[in-house]
Amino acid sequence: MIDLLGLTVSQASGLSQLIIDIAMYFGAFVIVAMALNFQYGNAGVPNMGCAVQVIAGGFTVSAITTRVTFMIVKAAGLPLMPYASDYDWVYNNPHNVAVVTNPFIETHTMLGISLLLFSLALALVLGSAIGYIISLPAIRLRSTYLMITLITMADASQIFGRNIPAICGGTLGVFVPNVFAWYLGNRGIILAVVTLLIGIIAFFIFRTMLNSPYGRLMRAIRENDGTVESVGKNVVGIRRNILMFASGITALTGVMWAFYASYVVDNLFMRADWTYWPWLMLILGGPGNNAGTFLGCALIIALRRIILISKWSLEQYLFFPIAYVENILLGVLLIAVIIFRPRGLIPEKLLYIPGINYRKMVTGEAQVDLGDSAMPKAETEGGEPE
């Protein structure tokens, strides 16, 4: 459904719109995939509930930002239709958002920007709270059971969204205010730029964390949590921090996606889109390093576009509905990657903590090659540090 939306828009205004769309997709998915890399690729927490973390952001916008905006607009004296009851909230929503609120934001730039920042900050907090909740079973459960539990949680949160109209209007969904209404150019551009900007900041934060003793500790937990516990580290607490932080970051994608769609409905955040594709990106690119995550993300997004555009030419040959083509092809790709390149396109490298000359400190000899890295002498694991 999301894709069809993207496609119709892009057909309407040509190539530049297609590029903007792809940039938006890349920005949104790379955040989720990087956060997943942080959780699974490095710390080994098999989070199959990425979708619930994204949903935390989406529902923040629909349930909270929208109401806060209405309150502000009302305080400014504009004639909003009632929105207190579930019925009014849903049925008066198009009028309240499109006719009253958006024109108001158009002339109030600071309000738009504040609402955006407010939504992001709140999503960070609520996303972390969701991370805390999903960390509770992580204490008791290991890999497979944890995965199943988290899939279920993501589905459950979608069901909550569908059945509690106050969150996002039930099956009908609700429009959310256009916080970029003040921007006169193409709205897609500013959305893509902001999303990519968040992605870049997140990238630097994740990279700094991974190239530090904390990154080392995360990998150690992934390799052998019992051993980490035996040297006096509270593994449960560390895992919880990781889940909370990654959830907060992932929720930012949900916020941007809600603004991008200008509309929130439960199946805007399908499990396939927000859990399986990020996993596929991670496994294809190679878990454990951000370069692989980028590559996987770019490849999958490109592939999905190509499938989307070219699948109609296959229609006459298919014996099943064309809607399944994408899932089938990507599923086959996943199986192929696991069989033929289990470590992904870019395998994980040894940890690299810049600025400390480990070699000199341990062996006493100055480093001849490679500056002051702690890389082995170009064995299988070698290569450029990220």
Next chain:
Amino acid sequence: MSEVLKIENVRKYFGKFAAVDDISFGLKEGGIYLLVGPNGCGKTTLVNCISGIYNPEEGNVYYRDEDITGEAMYKISRRGLVRTFQIASPFLSLTTLENMLVAVPKNAGENIFFSLFKPSWMDSEVTAVKQASELLGVLGLKHVWNMPANTLSGGELKLLEIGRALMCGAETILLDEPVGSIDPKLCHQIFNHVLRLRDEMGLTFLVIEHRLEVAAQYADHVFAMDRGKLLTEGTAEEVFEDPRVITSYLGE
């Protein structure tokens, strides 16, 4: 000398089967203790009960006169009571040095937020590397400092197990079969390290071993277990001449 570790009437059941059946003993500070017993007699289970992996159904474990029964493993470890694993459990994709560094207590860079500010953890990291490097020298692991643990030999992994325990500031170390499946020459090398660490740093060791002869000459005091029970204790000669111990190994 006071008893640093004391266990009283510890029992651990798996279903109705008592893997550890009413065991009591005490370890004095600075001693090297040996716990022998045939395979499957409950040695590892006992270590698991002491180190916090299992909460024993009955009995108590005291460390430095504080009751630590059923405490989480990481808390017990922070007290200075650290165990190693019978099956070497390194972090396979980390290098030897990194394996050691993970064990450093209170490394400032291991905080999710402070990890972002390098100046805040640079000093503690450098101190840790120096300490690790020294220990690697003592254990003779320096030549593999930069090799991922999955490329180390069995003997090197056993040494790394000990190194990791030392790195986290252990004062009492439970070594679960530190020389299992290791050739005699390296066995003696490992036990000489243990002696040296005891003499130089005053550490207390409880060494688990299922073979009688290998570790005997290094132990101050020997405990013998069979089928979950403590058979006897004393010096190596006393224990090994005890007919019950011989029977437990050779059968009737």
